[in-house]
Amino acid sequence: MTEAERLGRLSEVLIELFRSPIPTHFFHTLADHAGGVLPHDYLAVCLSDLEKSGYLVHSLAGLDAGAVSPRVFSLHEGLPGRAITTGHAQRVEDLTLVRDGVHDLEGVLIGAGLRAALAVPIRRGLDLLGALLFAGRPPIAYGDDDEHVATLLAAGLSAALETSQAYQTLADERMTMLGVLGSxxxxxxxxxxxxxxxxxxxxxxxxxxxxxxxxxxxxxxxxxxxxxxxxxxxxxxxxxxxxxxxxxxxxxxxxxxxxxxxxxxxxxxxxxxxITLLKNLEQMKNDFVATVSHDLKSPITVIAGLADLMRIAGPGDPNLVSRCQDIRDTAQHMADLVTDLLDIGKIEAGLDAAREPMDLVPAASDALRIVRPNADRKSIALDADLPEAAIVMAAPIRIRQALVNLIDNGIKYTPNGGRVTVSVAFSAGGDGAETVTIRVADTGLGIPARDLPHVFDKFYRVNSTATQGIAGTGLGLAITKTIVESVGGRIRVESVEGAGTTFTVELPAARL
Missing domain, CATH: 3.30.450.20 (PAS domain)
Known part of the structure; x- marks a missing residue:
């Protein structure tokens, strides 16, 4: 083989090294093609192990992978160790004459009939990554040209390893970036x-x-x-x-x-x-502020107007008593509105009373007792169908508040002589768990179909001729829904205009 042919083959090997950034590809390339540029019967890549101050031998060709000891060799052992520590090529004509050879490296090579050996350092700048080790049986002998070719192969392997490391770094960074972006x-x-x-x-x-x-x-x-x-x-x-x-x-x-x-x-x-949710919340906030401003400003205007009339009319005003009552009623409406706002704010913020096992039956009885005077004034019958006990996990004061809201709502919108019925019963939920179901049904005005989707909205009031003059803040049902959902329950409404309304509350039964 002429020198030109040898250099041509060397170029092909170096080009092949860079076809893939995977280290195993480099080793396969050397094992398959290095023999075409540098004769050998054995080839190994010896890579430094800085943590253990030594090197590992990776046999690529000529001997089985396990023939050479898998241990970490000291940098003071063998030809590769000398090449790594000195930074210079190490060349011997006969391994049997090497005085400091080790039995599990040079000894193995001698046992396989190998005599000539050449070890060249693998450099990266000033760092020494390891060594390439070639060995051959007679008549193979290594000269200066062989050492030069081996050095070029080591330089190509070093550059390929550096490229591989850079590729792996980029791949790791990309995987990290994709992981972050994907999450x-x-x-x-x-x-x-x-x-x-x-x-x-x-x-x-x-x-x-x-x-x-x-x-x-x-x-x-x-x-x-x-x-x-x-x-x-x-x-x-x-x-x-x-x-x-x-x-x-x-x-x-x-x-x-x-x-x-x-x-x-x-x-x-x-x-x-x-940011759809944020936009909706911002709109809700604006609507809330506008509504509250209106609902607070209106009664203040009424109070101010009545006070002016009383001042103008003087002590002899025959309407003094009724106007004082109007002022009191309007002030009470404002107090109720502020109380409801504080209640719904605390419940939604999770700052409400702690949950505990409670019996719904006494709570329902208390709620009926509280609203009975309102029912009596309109001759409305209050019926109750209650079990002996119905235990749920909730804040007793809030559950009673929700029941009062629902029953009083039925009384407000039921004409004189009507009926409001409260029932509590057990039923099986969709997942098989036991559920406590509360129903509050009235024989009142009913709710138009167009208004049903909005009855639990804050400040929503059904606007019709029949409902004019019925007092309320527009927060009672919103508070009730918030209370029910805060304990894992749900509420729904069914209504036929002119025939009455039924509110159904489902609460998970407590497991004691």
Whole structure:
């Protein structure tokens, strides 16, 4: 083989080393092709083990993998150790003449009939990663040219190992990044300066209906048909804005310019966060403030007006008593409204009384006793169908409040001479667990079908000619629903306009 042919084959081996970043590929390449540029009957890669101040021998060709001891060899043992510690190639014509050879390395090679040996260091800058070890049977002998070729192979292996390490670092960083992006509910899309989608996380599917693997590597303007998002990328103005989503939700879009560590722009990235709930809460807050302001301002205006009339009319006003009563009633309405607001705030914030096992039957009896004067004034019959006991886990004061709200609501909207019935019974829930069911039914005005979905909304009042003049804050049923749901129950309403209404509460029975 001529020198030119040898160098040509060496180039092919070095090129083959870089075809894959996987270390096992490097070793297979050397095992399969190194013999074409450097004769040998045995080849091993000896890699430094810095933690143990030694090196491990990985046999690639010529002997079984287990022929050489798997132990960590000291850096003072064998030809590879000398090559690693000195940083220079070690070459011998006859292994039997090596005085400091070790029986489980050189001894194994001698036993296999190998005599000539060549060990060259594998360098990375000033660091020594290990050594390449070649050995051969006679007539193989290693000269200066062989040492030069072996050094080039070691340099190629070093560069390939460095590339592999960099690749693994990048792969680890990418997996970490994908893990973080995959665990967030925010949608992330990155686009390079050429308009290609570089990255899209799993939340893109849920938020935009796009499959990440179907859009990555493709032009964004071809795969994204959502006009507001396309416009955001086309304008490319970094900042925060609101973006309507295809299904009607709202997202907060944070567009940033992606740059390298050296400040060079490489594209754009957008993070989309679903803020629909926040927008709804903000609207609810605005509605709440507007409603409360109106409901508090109206009675204050009434009180101020009545006070002015009393001042103008003087002590001899024949309507003095009725106007004083109106002031008292209006002030009581304001007090009730504030009390209800405080109650619903505490319950929703989880700052309410602790739950405990309680019997619903005494609570229902107390509620009936509290509202009976209101029923008597309208000649409304109060019927009760109660078991001996019905134990639930709840705050007794709140359950009684919910029952009072429901029964009193029935009395308010039932004409004189009507009937309100309260019943408590046991039933099996959908999961087989026992449920306590409370029903409050009246023979009153009923609720129009259009109003049924809103009866538990805060401040909602059924607005009709029949309900005008009936006092209330519009919070009683909202408070009741909050109380019921806070203990794991549920409430529903059924009504026929003109025929009455039935509220049904289901609470999980306590397991004692």
């Amino acid at each position: 967030t509910s925010d949608a992330v899309i990155a686009m390079n300066q050429g308009g290609l989608v570089l990255l899209a996380n799993g939340a893109v599917r849920q938020m935009l209906g796009l499959a990440p693997d179907a859009i990555e590597g493709r032009p964004l303007l071809e795969v994204v048909d959502h006009a507001p998002l396309r416009e955001l990328f086309v304008k490319g103005n970094p900042g925060i804005s609101e973006l309507p989503l295809p299904d009607g939700r709202t997202a907060q879009a944070s567009l940033v310019q992606a740059v390298t560590p050296f400040g060079e722009p490489v594209g754009l990235a957008v993070v989309l966060r679903d």
